[in-house]
Amino acid sequence: MITVLCGGVGAARLLSLLEREAREFKFTAVVNVADDLVLHGLTICPDLDTVTYTLAKINNEVMGWGLVDETWRVNKELEKLGGQAWFQLGDRDMATHLYRSQRLAEGATKTEVARELAAHHKVGLPILPVTDEHVATYLETDIGELSFQEYFVKHRHNVPVYKITFRGIEEATPTNEVMAALSTSERIIIAPSNPLLSIAPVLAVPGVRELLQTRRESIAAVSPLIGGRALKGPADHLMSELGFEPSSYGVAAYYGDLVGHWFIDEVDIDQAEKIEGLGVSVTVLPTIMAEPTSASALAQGILSWLS
């Protein structure tokens, strides 16, 4: 069994690829919940939903988020009412949030709800929130403190960030399912998700980093930066803003001795030696999963490391 530490889109794509191309392995997803939000009374878990929708093949490839065959009646009406329509909730997607919110109100955990939704959508692999407790990312920015989704959606991650905090993280505990997956997995892969916003709050749940530090040789990561740029989202400029080099090397240095092996894109071949200098092994290969040939090469590379 292989565990993948996940944020949203990048992780969902990697899981989807591995499920298709590495059928001899069983995968488990451990997913960030620090960008979850409560809006309109609804508990919304964007990363869990992105992973679930993508593995269920009902994700919206055109928009890059949300569901296929989506409509927007509720959000349009909400906008007319003067409500907070900036967090574009689709009608199909809304049903997920209603379902989850009601189940949580009935006493179910996020883990249980994620399992129910995965089962409904016939997703074969376990999708585990890293914690069942409430953790929330806040960002200190040029225009004041923002919640994650205010930063990400309302302001389109277009404001400089000084500091990131994960509220509630010290009091949070990883679920038993997560700790079991992390300790019994043969290998662990850190998805090419945003290191500072998606993976950091997975690692920061007390006990997770400590456990992973005992397993360095079993841990690989796929760099989320290609030629210093993120394919999607603010990882690149966020690295700069917070004092890290916006490059595959910068990300490798940021993760430090947590990772034993790196997969970096071929455009970053000149950084391989510098990354090896951190005491880790490196595979250089195409990593853009949106391109079939490149995706296949990445899958083969990861398969070699797994075998």
Add this chain to the structure above:
Amino acid sequence: MITVLCGGVGAARLLSLLEREAREFKFTAVVNVADDLVLHGLTICPDLDTVTYTLAKINNEVMGWGLVDETWRVNKELEKLGGQAWFQLGDRDMATHLYRSQRLAEGATKTEVARELAAHHKVGLPILPVTDEHVATYLETDIGELSFQEYFVKHRHNVPVYKITFRGIEEATPTNEVMAALSTSERIIIAPSNPLLSIAPVLAVPGVRELLQTRRESIAAVSPLIGGRALKGPADHLMSELGFEPSSYGVAAYYGDLVGHWFIDEVDIDQAEKIEGLGVSVTVLPTIMAEPTSASALAQGILSWLS
């Protein structure tokens, strides 16, 4: 100024009629909130919404509840997910609940949200929840204890009821707006809403009944029963189940010395004398508001009493 004590549909129709036919008066609606519910994380206020939608002329006349031009995408998806789709939430209607839930989470009161929604829908008269606090109707029935909406919607008010309780009512307080309306109104009208389920939890908010008892001669009520039957809802069999006579007389006896004048339907003319025996005056007239001639007669009757 005239205050009308309101439940849902019957009260909304009466207000709509009075607004149209008694233009020389200003009306205020004081509305029941004990059938409000929290479902899927959303705070839903059916009576406030019914009154608002009806006065805004966007209520769905065909269904008898909800909004015109409604669609059901979210609820259909929720049903597919195995969620609690029995409380049929329309897509347009959903926006109201999202808006209200978010505003309440931001610290607004139900009174403020009702005012915002009424303003948005260009409703001219104040629509006041009787209290801003949480009050919830529960019913002891043949199949166990049910919340109001479980009884009303899920079981279509089709199970015998032994007892009705309004949880939280002793701790609730009427809003200042409500107390001001009730004490300064020239006249007060009790709408033909369900006496036991809609009007009782308005009267039971501490302070309301006590204030009204000082104003008996200014208070009239329209009987919700016609020939012993409710036009809509379970008022008739609920009266029987709880030991009251299911008739206009039974309702008059139930309200007792709270009401100084009664409007009863012409089919109940034989009960007029018996009701007058309770020490109140009675007007016998057509009361079915769905029929224009009858509605007009009711309006004229109320106008005579108001003038």
